[in-house]
Amino acid sequence: MSDVPQPTRRLDRCVIELTGCSRREAENFIAGGWVRVDGEVVEQPQFPVTGQAVTLDPGASAAPAEAATMLLHQPAGLDAAAALAVVTPESRWDEDPSGWRLLHRHFHRLQAAMPLPPGASGLAVFSQDHRVLRHLADAGSRLEQEWLVDVEGELSPYGWKRLSGGTTFAGWPVAPFKVSWQSEQRLRFAIKGVRPGLLDWLCAEVGLRATASRRLRIGRIALAKMPPATWRYLPPSDRF
Template sequence: MTEAVRLAKRVVELTGCSRSEAELYVQGGWVTVDGVVVEEPQHKVTDETVALLPGARPDPAEPATMLLHKPAGFDSGDGPNPALSLLVPENRWPEDASDWRLLKRHFPRLQPAMPLETEASGLMVFSQDGRVLRRLQEDAAKLEQEFIVDVEGELAPYGWNRLTGGTQFDGWPVAPFKVSWQNEQRLRFAIKGVRPGLLQHLCNEVGLRATAVRRLRLGRIGLAKMPAGQWRYLPVSERF
């Protein structure tokens, strides 16, 4: 039997590339062992068949950013029912058009950005990329978000003028925003500087009670038709 060697070493023998390039091939998910992709350069092989997939490139893998349709009831952070638990390979949206290849290295160290309240649903961002996380943190107050809010109750007299004419929340003025009726029980908000409880407060101010909140858009990135509980990659070309 052939002596066991590291997979990266076998790739060097197979291709004549450098050791560092061999590790990039393996970490990039371009190497198969008996037809199965293996992403660990230290994986030991003996007589197995090692091969490179078509189009293999020894490029450093970009840190991943994932867009999740968070269902209501999932905590955005480390609560008892964390949304992060939904970011698993089997929940990837089949219609993800990003062309990103699914890799094990994309799942560790994902951090939430601009989280949602536990009872809210809709678009959430998780990223390994410090640039994305910093941008969303720095621009949180300036980035327009779109929400659908289901409501019940009756609009108070002159309530619409009060809603659109400016108000305060927690002692601070609310930045100008757009609001419109989608139907008799649903409002659409395009708003900046969203804080926990703000949308519910705006509804309460005019005699309505918010029964469900769903975020459809963050800046230029939309939820589209992605079902609840599924996720997709954010392509490098898309910007918030």
């Protein structure tokens, strides 16, 4: 006698039957990565289930899943599109302190915010969250950024005193900034309104040639010890 085929049901229907929740709550459980089919997380409510075991992780929440923001240690020489390709599930920083669950939905429709100037490395931001994207677009020029710049050459006498008191670049005023030597060939800038070419120009104005630049911080958010080509989540509680 042949086996009777088992009916196929949508995953969200299985979750409703398992928990007694509403369809919206079932979709939120699934989108949040709390639902497993034969032990594997499935994030699609329409996933077909035919006899597999459907389970809900302990501590599951039916709250809508948060949009993700990722912080990348961008290697030098990449534009925003090439840098986004580095943000993959495999390149997540092993020591990411956010506590966020890694979901495949977090890698959809990411947009760059305050992209690094050409040739620079360091802290880059990619987000799905329209609130983060809008904030950095509107207020980014007013957020202090911290940069390390490797230089060659000899500093002109009184150069930084003249420039840090106020100057213009490409027709735009340069906000007052702080600069100090971190080593004999490396400067640390704390500066707002960084535009492509600005740091190179500031160095050239005082007799130095910038050879490399790395962004360490935007506002209150720092690169920390994250290795190049790795990323971590920005929790919603953290603010630039």
